[in-house]
Each structure stands twice: as C-alpha cells, then as structure tokens.
Amino acid sequence: MKNLADLRKIKEKAKMEMASREKNVKYRVVVAMGTCGIAAGARNVMSALVDEIGTRSLKNTVITQTGCLGYCDQEPLVQVFEQGRPCITYGKVTPEVARKIVADHIVGNKVLSDYVFKQN
Amino acid sequence: MHRLHVLVAMDSHTIAQGARSVRDTLVKELALAELTDEVKVVETGSLGIYNKGVVLVIFPDNVYYANVTVLDVTEIISEHFKKGRVVDRLIYKQAPADQDIKVDELDPRFGKQQRVVLKNAGVIDPESIEEYIAHDGYEALGKALTEQKPDQVLAIVKDSGIQGRGGAFFPTGVKWGFTAKTQSDVKYIICNADEGEPGTFKDRLILEGDPHAIIEGMALSGYAVGASRGFIYIRGEYKMSIARMQRAIEQAREHGLLGNNIFDSDFDFDIEIREGAGAYVCGEETALIESIEGKRGEPRDKPPFPGVVGLWGKPTVVNNVETLANLPQILLNGAGWYKKLGIPDNPGTKVFTMVGNINNPGLIEVPMGITLREIIYDIGQGIPDGKGFLFAQLGGTTGGILTAKHLDLPLSVSSLREIGAGMGSGALLVVDDSQCVVDMVKNFVEFFNHESCGKCTLCREGTGRLLEILEKLSAGKGSVKDLSLIKELSETMMRGAFCGLGQAAPIPILGCLRYFEQEFIRHAKDKVCRAGVCHLETAAEIKAA
Ligand SMILES: Cc1cc2nc3c(=O)[nH]c(=O)nc-3n(C[C@H](O)[C@H](O)[C@H](O)COP(=O)(O)O)c2cc1C
Numbered sequence: 001m002k003n004l005a006d007l008r009k010i011k012e013k014a015k016m017e018m019a020s021r022e023k024n025v026k027y028r029v030v031v032a033m034g035t036c037g038i039a040a041g042a043r044n045v046m047s048a049l050v051d052e053i054g055t056r057s058l059k060n061t062v063i064t065q066t067g068c069l070g071y072c073d074q075e076p077l078v079q080v081f082e083q084g085r086p087c088i089t090y091g092k093v094t095p096e097v098a099r100k101i102v103a104d105h106i107v108g109n110k111v112l113s114d115y116v117f118k119q120n
Numbered sequence: 121m122h123r124l125h126v127l128v129a130m131d132s133h134t135i136a137q138g139a140r141s142v143r144d145t146l147v148k149e150l151a152l153a154e155l156t157d158e159v160k161v162v163e164t165g166s167l168g169i170y171n172k173g174v175v176l177v178i179f180p181d182n183v184y185y186a187n188v189t190v191l192d193v194t195e196i197i198s199e200h201f202k203k204g205r206v207v208d209r210l211i212y213k214q215a216p217a218d219q220d221i222k223v224d225e226l227d228p229r230f231g232k233q234q235r236v237v238l239k240n241a242g243v244i245d246p247e248s249i250e251e252y253i254a255h256d257g258y259e260a261l262g263k264a265l266t267e268q269k270p271d272q273v274l275a276i277v278k279d280s281g282i283q284g285r286g287g288a289f290f291p292t293g294v295k296w297g298f299t300a301k302t303q304s305d306v307k308y309i310i311c312n313a314d315e316g317e318p319g320t321f322k323d324r325l326i327l328e329g330d331p332h333a334i335i336e337g338m339a340l341s342g343y344a345v346g347a348s349r350g351f352i353y354i355r356g357e358y359k360m361s362i363a364r365m366q367r368a369i370e371q372a373r374e375h376g377l378l379g380n381n382i383f384d385s386d387f388d389f390d391i392e393i394r395e396g397a398g399a400y401v402c403g404e405e406t407a408l409i410e411s412i413e414g415k416r417g418e419p420r421d422k423p424p425f426p427g428v429v430g431l432w433g434k435p436t437v438v439n440n441v442e443t444l445a446n447l448p449q450i451l452l453n454g455a456g457w458y459k460k461l462g463i464p465d466n467p468g469t470k471v472f473t474m475v476g477n478i479n480n481p482g483l484i485e486v487p488m489g490i491t492l493r494e495i496i497y498d499i500g501q502g503i504p505d506g507k508g509f510l511f512a513q514l515g516g517t518t519g520g521i522l523t524a525k526h527l528d529l530p531l532s533v534s535s536l537r538e539i540g541a542g543m544g545s546g547a548l549l550v551v552d553d554s555q556c557v558v559d560m561v562k563n564f565v566e567f568f569n570h571e572s573c574g575k576c577t578l579c580r581e582g583t584g585r586l587l588e589i590l591e592k593l594s595a596g597k598g599s600v601k602d603l604s605l606i607k608e609l610s611e612t613m614m615r616g617a618f619c620g621l622g623q624a625a626p627i628p629i630l631g632c633l634r635y636f637e638q639e640f641i642r643h644a645k646d647k648v649c650r651a652g653v654c655h656l657e658t659a660a661e662i663k664a665a
Binding site for chain 2: 001002003004007010011013014015016017018020021022025028031032033034035038046047049050051053054055062063064065066067
C-alpha cells in the first residue's frame with residue numbers, strides 16, 4: 001500500500017462484504033422461507049439473489065428471510081422493502097425473475113409489474 | 121457476498137464459556153447444510169456482555185442469542201438461517217427480571233454509553249485488517265503521513281486535551297512534547313498493556329477486540345515525536361491479546377502499514393511485543409522499562425522522566441492501551457470533536473470493567489462526567505437479590521472509595537480528588553451491604569503486600585504491618601488503638617513510598633476507614649462483624665474452648 005487511494009480501495013471492498021451488518025440500508029429483500037416457500041423453490045431464489053447482489057456489489061441492499069406469508073399458492077414470494085416506499089411483494093418468483101428484481105427494481109428503480117402479487 | 125453474518129464474541133471470557141466450540145460447530149454444521157456461501161461466521165471482540173454465556177448476534181436481522189451451547193447450533197441453522205424463524209428460547213433476556221428487551225437497547229451504543237475506544241469491539245473481526253480498514257482504519261495514519269507534519273499531529277493531540285488512561289490522567293500531548301523536543305538519534309514508543317490491577321480487564325478487551333487501533337495509535341505517536349520503534353508490553357497471561365496483537369502486526373507489515381516508508385513517506389515504524397511475567401509493579405512505567413531491558417522490574421528514580429531518558433537511555437513515550445486506541449479517532453475527527461465528549465476538564469470517554477455485586481457486569485464506555493448512579497443503576501441494572509449499595513471502588517485495588525452519598529457526583533478527576541479518590545485505570549467494583557468492610561480492606565492489603573517489590577522499606581514493611589493489624593481486627597483480637605495506627609502508617613506510606621504502588625495503596629484503606637469507621641470500631645471494641653463475614657473470637661468462645 002502506497003497511498004490513501006490504495007487504502008480506500010481495500011476499504012470499499014471490505015465495506016461491501018460487511019454490508020449486511022449495516023443498520024441503515026435502502027433496500028431490504030425478504031424471501032419467504034416457510035415449508036411452502038422452500039417446497040416451491042425459495043432456496044434457489046435465495047441463492048440467485050445472493051449471487052446477483054454480490055456480483056453487482058450493491059452496498060445498499062440486504063437479504064433476509066421470513067416464514068410463511070399466508071399465500072402458499074403464490075410461493076416463492078419475495079418482498080422488497082424500500083425506505084419511505086410501499087412494500088412490493090412478488091409472487092411465483094423463479095431464479096431468473098429474482099435476478100431481474102435486482103437488475104430492474106433495485107438497480108433500475110423500476111417495479112416489475114408483471115410479477116407483482118401485492119402492494120402495500 | 122453473504123446474506124447473513126453471525127457474530128460470535130470471542131474474547132477470553134466467552135471462550136472460557138465455550139465460544140470456541142460453538143463457533144467451530146457453527147462452521148461445521150453450516151458446511152453440512154451447504155450454507156457456507158450464504159452465511160458468514162465472524163469472530164469478533166467483546167460485546168461487553170458477561171453473565172450470558174456465549175452470545176451470538178445475527179445480522180441483518182439484529183437478533184441477539186444468549187447462553188448458546190453447541191446443542192443449539194443445528195436448531196439455529198435449521199429454524200433461523202433456513203426458514204427465518206427466530207429461536208425464541210435463546211433470545212437474550214436482560215437481568216434482573218429476565219424481561220424481554222428491544223434489540224436496540226442491547227446495542228452498547230444505545231443509552232448512556234458512548235463508544236469511541238470500543239467502537240469496533242464486538243463489531244468487526246479483530247483478525248481481519250480489512251474489516252478494520254472498512255471502519256476507517258489507518259485513514260488517520262494515512263492522512264497524517266501524507267498531509268500533515270509531525271508538529272501538526274502533536275498540536276492536534278495537545279489541543280484535544282486527551283489525558284492518559286493508565287490512571288494518572290497526565291495530558292498526552294504534553295508528554296509527547298517532551299520527547300519530541302529532545303534531540304536523539306533513537307526514540308521509542310511503548311504501549312503499556314501490563315494491566316495488573318485486579319478487576320481491571322479493559323485493556324485486554326481492547327487488545328482482543330481492536331488490535332489495529334493500537335498499532336495505528338502507536339504509529340501516530342511515533343510520527344509525532346520522531347520515534348521509529350515501538351514495543352507493546354503485554355502481561356504473559358494475556359495469551360489471546362498477544363496472539364491477536366501479533367497477527368495484527370504481521371498483517372500491518374504485509375500491507376506496508378508498518379515497516380519502511382509507510383504511505384510512501386520517509387517515516388519508518390515497526391512494533392515488537394514483549395511479554396511481562398505478571399508483576400503488578402511492572403505496570404509502573406520505569407519498572408516496565410527495566411523489565412524490557414531484561415532487568416529486575418523495579419521502578420527508577422524520577423526525574424529524569426522516560427520521555428527524556430527512557431528505554432536504553434533514549435527518549436521514550438509510555439502510553440496506556442486505551443490512550444493509544446483513542447488517537448486514530450482524535451486525528452480523524454479533530455480536536456474539537458474530542459473536546460465535545462465528556463467534560464471540559466476531562467474530555468473524552470472512559471472505559472470501565474464493572475464487576476462485583478451488580479446485575480449486568482461487563483465492559484462499558486461512558487463519557488467523563490457521568491454519575492455513579494447512572495453507571496450502577498442504568499447501565500449495570502442495579503444490585504442483585506434486593507440488597508443495598510454499600511460502596512464502590514473506582515480504579516482498581518488502589519482506587520478510592522465512593523459511598524451512597526457520592527452516587528450523584530459527576531465523575532471527574534477533580535471531583536474525585538476532592539473526596540480523596542481518583543478515576544484510576546478502569547475498574548469499578550460494586551459492593552453490596554452483605555459484605556464486611558474490614559474483610560474487604562484486609563483483602564486489598566493482602567494484594568499490596570504480595571505485590572510490593574521490596575525496594576523501599578515503607579512499602580515493604582508498611583504493607584506487612586498493615587496486614588497484621590487487619591488480620592488481628594478481623595479475628596476479634598484488635599483494639600481501638602489499632603485504628604489510629606492504621607491511619608498513621610497509611611499516611612506515612614503515602615508521603616514516603618518510592619513509587620506509586622506504596623503511595624496509592626493507602627487510598628482505599630483510608631477511604632474505608634473514613635466512611636465506615638463505626639464498622640472498624642465494632643470489630644475492635646464489641647467484637648461484632650455486622651455482615652457476619654469475619655470470624656471473631658468472642659470472649660464466650662474463648663471461654664468455651
Ligand atoms: C504500581 C503501578 C502500576 C501501574 N500499572 C499500570 C498498568 O498496568 N497499565 C498502565 O497503563 N499504567 C500503569 N501505571 C501507570 C504508568 O506508570 C504510566 O503512568 C502509564 O502507563 C502512562 O500512560 P498514560 O499516560 O497513557 O496513562 C502504573 C503505575 C504504578 C505506580
């Protein structure tokens with residue numbers, strides 16, 4: 001390490017890896033992982049989300065999971081919480097759709113209306 | 121990228137309670153569950169929580185689990201990590217009523233605490249230099265070496281008003297000034313991590329929780345005074361502190377943050393660890409220097425002070441761990457920021473280890489000027505089992521005595537001096553009313569007698585005679601005359617002992633005698649121990665025997 005720029009490069013990379021410990025993040029992506037969700041493929045959806053967010057180095061986003069949301073026929077369900085905005089729930093999410101959620105909704109700031117199951 | 125981070129507090133206390141096996145089991149079970157890519161296990165320093173066994177913190181969910189054993193690991197993984205269902209029975213509950221508490225209240229940054237020195241402890245992985253860097257680590261050093269002259273760094277430290285956290289509260293900037301001014305080809309920085317005060321373990325937890333902050337602080341100090349070698353003197357029992365410090369030094373060297381031409385400047389600095397053998401007196405700076413030189417650890421005459429004539433006769437800055445850990449923050453945020461913490465006479469925060477008869481013992485950091493009531497009843501959650509507060513001892517075994525009437529005194533160096541006490545190094549012992557004052561004092565004196573190095577007569581003989589008198593009193597064989605003897609001996613030691621050990625040893629003795637004289641008199645005259653702790657031989661017993 002020769003200068004402050006080198007130091008900051010390490011800093012940015014490390015901060016990215018530590019993002020899930022941050023308390024003030026912009027997006028919280030929640031995957032419903034009840035028995036129903038897992039049976040419908042939520043695990044693969046989760047992996048796709050983790051991979052996509054990781055590859056894109058999105059520091060403002062964390063992924064968590066929750067139990068059954070009560071709409072088992074719509075599983076896998078993914079909710080996107082954005083600070084100061086209504087929560088969007090996507091239904092019947094596949095790994096491909098999960099990647100699109102990251103690309104369009106979180107990066108592009110555009111809701112994928114075709115897959116929205118519920119908005120509140 | 122990991123979606124979940126599991127923080128396992130790994131310090132010497134939690135390891136004793138099984139943290140290492142919980143961590144190992146977690147790692148093993150996560151691999152079996154094929155979750156290694158999604159869930160990261162992070163070892164971190166002390167969370168400041170003591171009586172709750174192994175504690176895990178789960179991010180981003182912000183869940184604290186307490187008293188976790190290896191048997192709970194599979195349930196946590198299958199319920200929480202896989203399905204997002206929090207394992208209720210393991211949720212941290214706070215004493216005294218074991219009530220549920222809001223997660224944010226558990227965050228040590230919440231409430232009356234203020235975290236500067238401990239800002240990374242329990243937050244980052246102390247074995248990862250990257251995580252330290254992510255939390256602004258080495259930024260202050262980088263800025264200093266590339267943008268500031270040594271005297272600018274010195275001026276900021278002076279202006280901040282920071283005072284030494286080793287107990288004496290001597291202004292750090294002034295101390296550095298002496299060394300900076302002295303011409304010499306070689307100068308040294310010593311980090312005093314001897315921490316021999318019973319009940320004090322704050323330096324240990326800083327060393328274990330944020331070792332890079334100490335390296336950065338030492339390098340900043342070296343730059344300011346013109347020193348290029350540093351030593352960390354750590355007591356040998358602090359195995360984990362030594363290991364983490366050693367690892368941090370190696371990482372810093374690999375990244376070019378120690379060694380030659382740091383940040384491409386012409387500043388060279390490197391650090392070596394020296395292990396102490398655990399003699400209390402070796403925490404005294406000149407005895408410590410003798411010990412590093414390979415001699416018997418006995419204090420030297422002062423002056424000359426180490427700042428001018430120190431290690432191998434060269435100008436040497438000796439600073440406490442906590443003092444050094446403050447420096448990166450001061451350089452980063454400015455002297456003005458630091459002065460706003462605490463009170464004008466004593467800026468900043470103080471780290472304490474709170475032990476004794478208290479509901480929530482642990483490691484705390486509070487702004488100077490806080491009251492004892494806030495520490496004991498708000499942060500510490502009061503005294504267990506409905507017992508009353510008898511006294512608190514602030515600053516370790518040589519610390520002063522504070523009683524109920526001092527509960528609302530804002531703690532500062534001068535307010536404490538007025539009542540014959542001092543801030544000390546950072547132990548807070550809380551004593552409830554089921555304890556006997558005479559017995560406590562006897563315990564203090566046993567310690568001093570054991571640790572007196574024997575160099576000067578007053579301390580060597582004084583502690584011995586004091587112990588004899590106290591043993592007599594607590595066995596019911598004393599007399600009221602002994603009280604004035606204790607006073608006289610103590611006062612003589614304070615005035616005449618060679619070093620701080622003998623000079624400070626009488627402080628708690630005189631404090632207890634002042635506030636609890638009646639208790640001493642009852643032992644001496646009525647042969648009665650209020651608390652029933654001392655075994656007094658009564659006249660009836662002697663007759664019966
Ligand atoms: C008997 C005795 C024991 C001491 N033990 C320690 C100790 O364990 N750690 C420490 O930092 N200072 C200890 N000191 C104080 C040191 O002599 C010295 O003042 C201190 O390390 C300076 O650092 P500071 O200015 O950062 O507080 C002790 C002093 C005496 C007289």
